[in-house]
Amino acid sequence: MRKRHIGLLAAMPPLAGLVLLLVHTARVACVSIPIVDASVDAAEEPTFAIDREEELGEESGGRVGEDSLVAILLGGQGGHVLAGSFHVHTTASDGRGDLDDVSRAAARAGLDFLVLGDHNVDPPPAHYRDGVLIVPGVELSTSAGHLLAAGAERTAGWTLREEDPVGAARFAGGMAVLAHPVNRRLPWTGDWMSVDGMEVVSGDSLIREAMARPFVRLLPAVASLPASTTIGWLSIHHRPAEAFESWDAHPHLVGLCAHDAHGYEGYFGPFQAMQLRVRLSAPLPEDPKSAANKVVKALMEGRVWCTLGALADPAGFVLEKSFEPRSLTAALRYRDWPDSARPRVLLFRDGEKVSEGIFEASVSPASDGLYRAEVFLDLPWIWGRREFLWLFTSTIQIGGE
Numbered sequence: 001m002r003k004r005h006i007g008l009l010a011a012m013p014p015l016a017g018l019v020l021l022l023v024h025t026a027r028v029a030c031v032s033i034p035i036v037d038a039s040v041d042a043a044e045e046p047t048f049a050i051d052r053e054e055e056l057g058e059e060s061g062g063r064v065g066e067d068s069l070v071a072i073l074l075g076g077q078g079g080h081v082l083a084g085s086f087h088v089h090t091t092a093s094d095g096r097g098d099l100d101d102v103s104r105a106a107a108r109a110g111l112d113f114l115v116l117g118d119h120n121v122d123p124p125p126a127h128y129r130d131g132v133l134i135v136p137g138v139e140l141s142t143s144a145g146h147l148l149a150a151g152a153e154r155t156a157g158w159t160l161r162e163e164d165p166v167g168a169a170r171f172a173g174g175m176a177v178l179a180h181p182v183n184r185r186l187p188w189t190g191d192w193m194s195v196d197g198m199e200v201v202s203g204d205s206l207i208r209e210a211m212a213r214p215f216v217r218l219l220p221a222v223a224s225l226p227a228s229t230t231i232g233w234l235s236i237h238h239r240p241a242e243a244f245e246s247w248d249a250h251p252h253l254v255g256l257c258a259h260d261a262h263g264y265e266g267y268f269g270p271f272q273a274m275q276l277r278v279r280l281s282a283p284l285p286e287d288p289k290s291a292a293n294k295v296v297k298a299l300m301e302g303r304v305w306c307t308l309g310a311l312a313d314p315a316g317f318v319l320e321k322s323f324e325p326r327s328l329t330a331a332l333r334y335r336d337w338p339d340s341a342r343p344r345v346l347l348f349r350d351g352e353k354v355s356e357g358i359f360e361a362s363v364s365p366a367s368d369g370l371y372r373a374e375v376f377l378d379l380p381w382i383w384g385r386r387e388f389l390w391l392f393t394s395t396i397q398i399g400g401e
């Protein structure tokens with residue numbers, strides 16, 4: 001009799017834990033996406049294109065502000081903002097799904113393009129599949145860590161990858177991006193100056209950090225999966241402080257977010273949760289090769305920002321520049337943003353915070369430098385509230401060219 005009591009007592013904590021996890025799953029099932037339902041202010045749409053003479057790059061758009069020209073550097077809705085996924089694995093290496101699985105999930109999540117990143121294999125040429133542009137790319141294992149050659153049409157041999165990691169990425173072609181450079185298992189130990197970009201947010205690093213904090217991050221994420229793989233993915237997302245510090249020490253790098261998707265929980269959840277966005281001056285051309293070149297060029301030039309689109313439609317975000325005096329503004333322009341979600345906007349110059357505000361952050365006059373923005377949303381979450389890094393832009397050069 002006494003033994004049975006002790007047995008029951010011992011079973012209580014695991015049973016209580018199981019019930020808690022089931023309740024968590026049930027609560028996740030009630031979450032609707034996007035979590036913030038706000039419509040974008042149509043009046044703020046860019047209305048004309050600005051050419052290179054304005055030192056803005058041919059892909060910029062703009063609008064006429066109250067007293068001057070305003071050029072939209074990043075964000076906005078235009079007609080030609082594309083959403084995509086960077087660094088996708090398929091069955092060509094250690095991914096769970098083939099190209100059809102991946103492209104179908106991407107189409108369902110509303111993505112326009114994917115950048116492949118299978119390990120050390122020749123990728124397929126650029127093509128459209130299920131209406132999604134497949135951009136070739138290869139993840140190179142080198143003696144200094146992993147490098148993603150985005151847009152590359154071939155891999156590089158081991159001898160080159162061992163002796164000259166960045167040279168191997170140049171040999172493969174495309175844009176050389178540090179894959180998960182700040183990582184518990186496989187950090188980048190090579191040169192940071194001669195590459196083009198870095199994965200500031202990396203799905204691989206997020207999973208490894210969640211594994212290191214099993215009760216706070218991993219278990220809630222796993223318990224969410226049966227109800228929503230999107231919420232499961234958002235549960236492990238956070239602002240990786242160390243990666244941002246490394247980036248601020250090398251602000252010349254284009255900052256990206258990468259799913260490093262392997263399809264363990266399917267591809268749809270991560271694709272719906274987070275997207276890379278690029279801004280083009282025209283719709284993607286029909287020819288897949290020139291379309292892929294346009295996407296890679298936009299990435300190379302830093303015309304890119306990273307968003308958690310499952311939290312809120314990011315089309316109302318803009319980073320814009322006005323003239324005389326030259327000023328820079330990062331702003332959220334929505335008609336009916338709910339009071340329950342407070343957006344905090346931050347502007348950085350050369351790795352230092354220069355402005356912060358609710359809905360808007362601005363610097364005037366804006367001196368020469370490498371600028372970037374971050375936007376945080378403080379939201380009602382599964383239990384209580386949570387602050388998310390909802391959006392961050394790549395660095396963009398102002399003046400001094």
Ligand SMILES: [Zn+2]
Pocket residue numbers: 139146179180204
């Ligand atoms: Zn890797």
Ligand SMILES: [Zn+2]
Pocket residue numbers: 087089117139179204260
């Ligand atoms: Zn990878």
